Amino acid sequence: MLTIAEAAAALGCHYQGEDKQITGAQIDSRKIKPNQLFVAVKGQKTDGHDYLEAASQAGASVALVSTLQAFPMPQLVVDDVIDAFGRLAALWRQKCDCTVIGITGSNGKTTVKEMLATVLGLYAETVATEGNLNNHFGVPLTLFRLQPSTQYAVVEMGISQLGDMRQLVEWVQPTVALITNIGPAHIAGLGSEASIAKEKGLIFSCLTEQGVAIVNADMPYCDQWQAQLTQQTVVSFGVEKPADYGASKIQQEISTGQQFEVAYQEGVMTVSLSLLGEHNRANALASVAVCDVLAIPQPYVIDGLALMTSPPHRLQPLAGPHNATLLDDSYNANVASYQQALKVLTALPGRHWLVLGDFGELGERAGEIHRQLGQQAKKQGVEKLLTIGQLSAGASQAFGPNGYHYSDISALLAYLQQHLVKDVICLIKASRLMQLDKLVAQLAVSEESSC
Missing domain, CATH: 3.40.1390.10 (MurE/MurF, N-terminal domain)
Incomplete structure (x- = not known):
């Protein structure tokens, strides 16, 4: 090519x-x-x-x-090797006559990318970002995988500082552009949530007049984004506010996931999703919106979303000691994903425990934000908070009674192995740097062992 x-x-x-x-x-x-x-x-x-x-x-x-x-x-x-790599990737992308879906957001972009890759992959030849290779190295690598036979490309776009999105979107040149949500992620490099919304909003800057923008109606930045979309089609999804794509008749069980109805081009369809939580419902609605815009037949959407399983360490239900349930969310953490995880935890029947490690990239307010994490857990009815790491000590202090801080991971492991019981659901959440996935691995019980 x-x-x-x-x-x-x-x-x-x-x-x-x-x-x-x-x-x-x-x-x-x-x-x-x-x-x-x-x-x-x-x-x-x-x-x-x-x-x-x-x-x-x-x-x-x-x-x-x-x-x-x-x-x-x-x-x-x-x-500049990286800039040149991106420019060549943009040239490569221009040579491919395929529909390119660009995805960004503070949370959910990898999940939405996987949902769309699964659905579109059932329907036609599709290329998607591998893993979370969504930066100045990963985006050009994805674009260079496009071939003349490729019909759809799903490209995840992550940013950590101002200026990143402008460069990435010029390389990707999306046909459809989607922002999953906005939250205080990468605050150290981006400054504020408002600044994040403005930077991520640049994903719409390279859309042609025939392009389509997909926005989250629950975000307070919709008017700001729509102001720059005077010619393009704008489609919304949401779980709280009225939107073009919303869910009804919602049912959720920890063992089976959730089921809901959503309006589609061919009439109302029922979506079955093994992923828990309101945020994953929003992720699915975003995917449905994209697929409807692309006129993907309903059966492919239903089958593709039904194939989705919890990625490792992303709100993954696991059997724990003494028939307790673990909610492994140790893959990574920011404030928005923490709030989403708390919603999932406290909506489930049982006693709610939380193991919390340090969150990274929070800048000068890191101490204050960790204390707020503890306060939020208490307010939402978490029974017991167990923290590990330097910053998270403030969370257990702010939580008050039944807030315990551990400086040694072995002591935390020993406590959990001894005290977790059948009716406890324990959420484990931290930034990847804390490596709490290793704690989960030692706590998780195989299905054979739990029988």
Whole structure:
């Protein structure tokens, strides 16, 4: 889809050697396939420039470098490798006549991406972001996976500082753009929730007049986003406020998930979803909105959403010691996802316990925010709060009676193994840096063991 000469012309640089086809791109020399572009990224621990020989031996047709290397393979020399990688990915995307769905948001973007990838993948050839590779490395890698036969691309777009979204959206050029929600995530790099809403709203800036914007009606920033969408179609979803796509006749069980009805092009349809919580209902409604806009037949939507299972460590129900239930939400954490998880926990029948570790990237207000986490848990009826980590000590103090702080993970594990009982549902929540997934692994009981 792209030649070395075309890439050099797009970047305004020269190269030496034979002009060849570029069939894709990779930043890891161990994953290179024949005729792919090797992107020599200089990281904190390794420098891709040291792996040109390995990439060449694996079949790379050309390398993207910041300094010319003394190795006999075609090289595109640029000032900024990552920016050049993104520009080439944008050129690659322009050569693909497919529908591109761009997704961003403070929470839920990976879940919505997986929902859409599943539904659309049942219907037609679809490429989607792998894992959560949603940054300046991951987005170009996703775009370079597009092929002439690709009909849909689902691209997750994550930001951590001002300016990120403008660059990503210029590369992705979405046909349909979706914001799942806005919350205080990456506050340290983005400044405030209002600033986050403005930055993420830039996902709509590259939509053509034929483009479609999908917005969350429950967010207070809808008017702000719609002001910049004077020509494009705007579609809404929501669980609290009136929206184009909302849920009715809702039922939820921890063992089976939830079921609800939603209006669709072919009439009202019933969605069965194994994922718990109001936030996952919103994620499903966002996916339904996208699919309806794309005129995906109803059976594919129903079947695709029914296939969704809880990703590991994302509100995943597990059997715990003494027939207790664990809600493993240890994958990552910010304030919005914490509030969502608390809603799920306290809506379930039983005694509600919370294991809380430190949250990262909260900036100067980190101590204050952790105290608020404890206060919120108490207000919503959590019976017992067990904290681990430096910042979370403030949460247990703010919680008051039945708030306990542990400085040693072994002591926390021992307490839970001894005191968890049948009617307790224990939510485990922290940023990934706390590695509470290891605590979950030691607490979880296999189905065979619990019988």
